[in-house]
Amino acid sequence: xxxxxxxxxxxxxxxxxxxxxxxxxxxxxxxxxxxxxxxxxxxxxxxxxxxxxxxxxxxxxxxxxxxxxxxxxxxxxxxxxxxxxxxxxxxxxxxxxxxxxxxxxxxxxxxxxxxxxxxxxxxxxxxxxxxxxxxxxxxxxxxxxxxxxxxxxxxxxxxxxxxxxxxxxxxxxxxxxxxxxxxxxxxxxxxxxxxxxxxxxxxxxxxxxxxxxxxxxxxxxxxxxxxxxxxxxxxxxxxxxxxxxxxxxxx
Amino acid sequence: xxxxxxxxxxxxxxxxxxxxxxxxxxxxxxxxxxxxxxxxxxxxxxxxxxxxxxxxxxxxxxxxxxxxxxxxxxxxxxxxxxxxxxxxxxxxxxxxxxxxxxxxxxxxxxxxxxxxxxxxxxxxxxxxxxxxxxxxxxxxxxxxxxxxxxxxxxxxxxxxxxxxxxxxxxxxxxxxxxxxxxxxxxxxxxxxxxxxxxxxxxxxxxxxxxxxxxxxxxxxxxxxxxxxxxxxxxxxxxxxxxxxxxxxxxxxxxxxxxxxxxxxxxxxxxxxxxxxxxxxxxxxxxxxxxxxxxxxxxxxxxxxxxxxxxxxxxxxxxxxxxxxxxxxxxxxxxxxxxxxxxxxxxxxxxxxxxxxxxxxxxxxxxxxxxxxxxxxxxxxxxxxxxxxxxxxxxxxxxxxxxxxxxxxxxxxxxxxxxxxxxxxxxxxxxxxxxxxxxxxxxxxxxxxxxxxxxxxxxxxxxxxxxxxxxxxxxxxxxxxxxxxxxxxxxxx
Amino acid sequence: xxxxxxxxxxxxxxxxxxxxxxxxxxxxxxxxxxxxxxxxxxxxxxxxxxxxxxxxxxxxxxxxxxxxxxxxxxxxxxxxxxxxxxxxxxxxxxxxxxxxxxxxxxxxxxxxxxxxxxxxxxxxxxxxxxxxxxxxxxxxxxxxxxxxxxxxxxxxxxxxxxxxxxxxxxxxxxxxxxxxxxxxxxxxxxxxxxxxxxxxxxxxxxxxxxxxxxxxxxxxxx
Numbered sequence: 031x032x033x034x035x036x037x038x039x040x041x042x043x044x045x046x047x048x049x050x051x052x053x054x055x056x057x058x059x060x061x062x063x064x065x066x067x068x069x070x071x072x073x074x075x076x077x078x079x080x081x082x083x084x085x086x087x088x089x090x091x092x093x094x095x096x097x098x099x100x101x102x103x104x105x106x107x108x109x110x111x112x113x114x115x116x117x118x119x120x121x122x123x124x125x126x127x128x129x130x131x132x133x134x135x136x137x138x139x140x141x142x143x144x145x146x147x148x149x150x151x152x153x154x155x156x157x158x159x160x161x162x163x164x165x166x167x168x169x170x171x172x173x174x175x176x177x178x179x180x181x182x183x184x185x186x187x188x189x190x191x192x193x194x195x196x197x198x199x200x201x202x203x204x205x206x207x208x209x210x211x212x213x214x215x216x217x218x219x220x221x222x223x224x225x226x227x228x229x230x231x232x233x234x235x236x237x238x239x240x241x242x243x244x245x246x247x248x249x250x251x252x253x254x255x256x257x258x259x260x261x262x263x264x265x266x267x268x269x270x271x272x273x274x275x276x277x278x279x280x281x
Numbered sequence: 282x283x284x285x286x287x288x289x290x291x292x293x294x295x296x297x298x299x300x301x302x303x304x305x306x307x308x309x310x311x312x313x314x315x316x317x318x319x320x321x322x323x324x325x326x327x328x329x330x331x332x333x334x335x336x337x338x339x340x341x342x343x344x345x346x347x348x349x350x351x352x353x354x355x356x357x358x359x360x361x362x363x364x365x366x367x368x369x370x371x372x373x374x375x376x377x378x379x380x381x382x383x384x385x386x387x388x389x390x391x392x393x394x395x396x397x398x399x400x401x402x403x404x405x406x407x408x409x410x411x412x413x414x415x416x417x418x419x420x421x422x423x424x425x426x427x428x429x430x431x432x433x434x435x436x437x438x439x440x441x442x443x444x445x446x447x448x449x450x451x452x453x454x455x456x457x458x459x460x461x462x463x464x465x466x467x468x469x470x471x472x473x474x475x476x477x478x479x480x481x482x483x484x485x486x487x488x489x490x491x492x493x494x495x496x497x498x499x500x501x502x503x504x505x506x507x508x509x510x511x512x513x514x515x516x517x518x519x520x521x522x523x524x525x526x527x528x529x530x531x532x533x534x535x536x537x538x539x540x541x542x543x544x545x546x547x548x549x550x551x552x553x554x555x556x557x558x559x560x561x562x563x564x565x566x567x568x569x570x571x572x573x574x575x576x577x578x579x580x581x582x583x584x585x586x587x588x589x590x591x592x593x594x595x596x597x598x599x600x601x602x603x604x605x606x607x608x609x610x611x612x613x614x615x616x617x618x619x620x621x622x623x624x625x626x627x628x629x630x631x632x633x634x635x636x637x638x639x640x641x642x643x644x645x646x647x648x649x650x651x652x653x654x655x656x657x658x659x660x661x662x663x664x665x666x667x668x669x670x671x672x673x674x675x676x677x678x679x680x681x682x683x684x685x686x687x688x689x690x691x692x693x694x695x696x697x698x699x700x701x702x703x704x705x706x707x708x709x710x711x712x713x714x715x716x717x718x719x720x721x722x723x724x725x726x727x728x729x730x731x732x733x734x735x736x737x738x739x740x741x742x743x744x745x746x747x748x749x750x751x752x753x754x755x756x757x758x759x760x761x762x763x764x765x766x767x768x769x770x771x772x773x
Numbered sequence: 774x775x776x777x778x779x780x781x782x783x784x785x786x787x788x789x790x791x792x793x794x795x796x797x798x799x800x801x802x803x804x805x806x807x808x809x810x811x812x813x814x815x816x817x818x819x820x821x822x823x824x825x826x827x828x829x830x831x832x833x834x835x836x837x838x839x840x841x842x843x844x845x846x847x848x849x850x851x852x853x854x855x856x857x858x859x860x861x862x863x864x865x866x867x868x869x870x871x872x873x874x875x876x877x878x879x880x881x882x883x884x885x886x887x888x889x890x891x892x893x894x895x896x897x898x899x900x901x902x903x904x905x906x907x908x909x910x911x912x913x914x915x916x917x918x919x920x921x922x923x924x925x926x927x928x929x930x931x932x933x934x935x936x937x938x939x940x941x942x943x944x945x946x947x948x949x950x951x952x953x954x955x956x957x958x959x960x961x962x963x964x965x966x967x968x969x970x971x972x973x974x975x976x977x978x979x980x981x982x983x984x985x986x987x988x989x990x991x992x993x994x995x
Contacts, residue, residue, distance in 0.1 A: 042759055043753075043758075050761065053767065054768070057768070063767065065762045068716045069716070070713040079706065080672065080675030080676040081680070081703075081706045081710075084706050084710045085710075091713070123592075174653070174655055178658070211653055215743075217293060218649065219744065220296055220301075221611050223746075223747035224614045225611075227747075251748060254751065258748055308967070312968040313968070316964075329805075333806045336802050339802045346794065348784045349785050349788075352784070356777075362951070368775070368779075369776060369780075370776045370783075437968055470971040471972075474966070475973065477974065477975075478974055478975055482975070486888055487884075499950065510963050511962070511965075512977075515922050519918040519919050519953075520884050520923075536798070539802075544941050554829070555825065555829075555903065556904035556941075558958050558961055560954075562954040563954075569880050571917070571919075581783065585786075588784065685786075688779065688786070
């Protein structure tokens with residue numbers, strides 16, 4: 031199966047370890063992974079800040095880059111939701127504005143075959159035990175777009191529960207937003223920081239060493255709050271946990 | 282109350298103060314978390330919740346789509362049942378109509394059932410200016426009125442007050458308005474409720490004019506419905522000789538049968554009860570029972586402008602349950618006052634900028650008062666996609682475009698405050714459609730990473746004041762991919 | 774232009790983008806939600822009513838037609854009220870054993886007069902098991918809305934099983950919208966202090982519901 035990794039601009043620039051983990055994990059599971067070099071950004075930040083028209087060229091570009099692959103896999107709940115939930119909406123809006131079907135038709139090529147990583151593992155590859163080993167106490171934060179837009183449900187949890195050595199502990203208030211919210215983190219910094227602090231305090235109360243999530247944007251916010259609060263915890267992307275093995279443990 | 286919201290600062294500024302107020306944070310956290318768990322339980326009891334939610338959505342959408350027809354039908358039914366229907370295009374007209382109707386009775390005081398519509402139009406202040414005193418009779422409204430405060434929640438306007446604060450307000454203020462608080466009043470909720478009962482009873486018993494809103498109006502029968510808990514609604518709806526109900530035009534449902542949906546979804550969503558203690562339904566007037574004169578004032582006040590927006594109109598499905606407020610992490614921390622409107626929380630963030638337009642600083646900031654986490658949409662009993670409307674309104678703020686204001690089409694200019702952001706977004710769009718440019722930027726960031734400060738100047742401080750920045754890696758992923766041939770070329 | 778025309782004109786212009794749709798209303802809304810939740814025998818439905826009434830702090834009693842007058846007598850005597858209000862056509866035998874002074878509601882009774890009354894005894898139009906609700910519709914055995922509002926103690930008699938339905942949809946089917954309706958679920962309450970429910974504000978603070986049947990049955994909580 032030939033699969034394109036849509037890493038996202040944030041991961042590409044700031045979290046290459048997550049990208050390497052996805053490649054390692056999928057390769058181990060027998061998937062041929064390609065990273066189309068022309069990929070950039072899905073346009074989520076533009077769209078959610080109100081720049082829908084600026085987003086359209088980015089969405090078209092995305093479609094041009096990825097349309098020919100069998101599946102597109104992304105280690106980001108929010109970018110996955112952008113493509114799956116909001117690209118169709120952009121197409122509809124363009125149609126409603128009398129600009130025809132062209133945008134909708136272009137985006138339709140990528141929408142149904144874009145998967146968030148845990149979805150791809152569980153639904154497409156049909157695995158929950160990916161042969162990982164990660165001997166740490168971990169708590170899991172379900173990020174909002176993964177939880178509510180994509181409906182990831184218990185997929186991440188099932189994957190984590192199958193990881194050797196991993197002790198999964200319940201995060202109080204797990205389903206509450208961490209406060210990142212893209213440009214919200216800047217525009218409403220006080221509320222965002224208050225939400226982040228509460229998330230970190232809840233995470234600390236579990237006694238876990240690691241807070242795991244399937245979206246590095248949220249982890250950037252949570253992690254930045256953790257170090258600022260001198261919390262002993264670390265944020266880790268789920269891909270890095272699933273890629274970790276006894277032979278090649280994660281850092 | 283709307284008057285007191287004029288000139289409110291933008292949301293982030295108001296929220297800044299609220300976030301720092303530990304008492305307020307504690308009160309809101311306690312109240313919203315209590316109700317959240319209860320709502321989830323009340324909803325889980327009903328196995329067909331999804332079907333009820335979908336039916337509620339469809340009923341409302343259909344009604345809005347044929348609103349003119351149903352308004353005319355409602356007018357006919359109410360008139361046939363002995364009521365008089367008035368139409369008000371805006372707040373000022375509604376206030377004038379109500380003041381005139383009260384004056385015609387010769388009375389100078391009225392008792393009020395909690396009503397969002399009359400708060401929205403600032404009816405109490407308008408009546409005051411005409412020499413008419415309006416007594417709020419809902420417990421929370423009473424707390425707000427006595428405390429010379431502003432409402433901060435749709436269902437529980439005094440949610441920002443804890444029991445101790447309420448006790449103090451009662452003890453200090455009740456004597457100014459009528460019967461004083463009982464001696465030695467403590468802060469137990471039952472005693473506070475008893476104090477309100479005693480204080481208001483004399484007002485109910487002598488009232489000649491009652492003013493209410495309504496939760497639903499049935500076009501087919503002309504029936505109005507008020508859903509409440511305390512019995513103050515029943516008092517105001519049945520004891521006075523004259524009843525004046527001010528109701529937004531979107532509160533219509535077509536048929537009697539439609540109530541079977543909302544009377545199941547509303548109580549469970551709002552107070553997390555199987556059924557609220559009291560629901561009153563009346564159709565015009567009844568000989569010998571209740572008010573013998575009934576006036577219905579149908580209120581537009583921005584609703585038709587909202588209806589004209591094909592994405593935003595779904596906000597008119599709202600049945601004012603407040604479930605979205607109770608689950609909202611932003612509301613929980615910023616408090617209701619920061620929203621600068623009688624409609625706080627997620628629904629307020631999409632309703633106020635539509636009813637009032639986005640011209641003011643506060644209204645232009647409301648669409649951004651959300652992390653788009655989607656918890657509001659998940660609990661909404663009429664499935665209003667609040668995040669979708671928020672993003673749509675953000676677009677209206679930054680891009681401008683055609684909207685309808687007071688029935689007229691106008692073209693909005695993009696908001697001035699967003700010029701720098703707009704430039705940045707355009708630049709980013711350019712870079713993202715030119716992968717080479719993006720790569721150059723990434724490499725530059727990686728090469729200079731040792732020079733990056735831990736805190737940022739300018740607008741970036743909003744981030745680095747409370748959070749550390751992530752370390753920039755030695756090379757972006759794409760360079761690694763190319764250098765190692767996708768990890769196959771030897772590098773680890 | 775009148776405001777009526779102005780508002781209706783705005784509505785029509787606002788909907789200009791909406792394609793015409795003349796689908797009959799019955800077909801627009803999927804009514805695939807349940808008519809009632811769960812399957813219950815008649816007896817189970819009555820039990821559920823009693824349970825849900827009690828859950829919201831109504832005092833529930835069960836009795837037979839023959840015993841009803843004595844139960845009402847006892848309930849009134851426990852409160853020791855001097856004045857008991859009765860609607861114009863309350864079945865006279867219900868009160869045949871009660872001692873207190875009966876006050877008949879008259880059209881001229883003022884709210885202040887009603888405020889001097891301690892208790893009120895009425896029938897009801899329908900009772901809803903799933904929500905623990907009784908509905909009054911102003912019939913002659915229930916009287917004007919105000920008489921069940923101003924006194925602090927309300928005894929409501931429900932004939933079981935004939936007046937009991939399972940659900941809200943079933944109750945609406947039985948009710949006449951032209952009548953003034955009051956739905957009552959427990960005594961007056963409020964959630965206005967810290968969003969937690971407290972009983973007892975403006976309406977009757979004690980609600981006693983008597984489930985009366987021709988068949989003897991176990992008393993629920995008295």
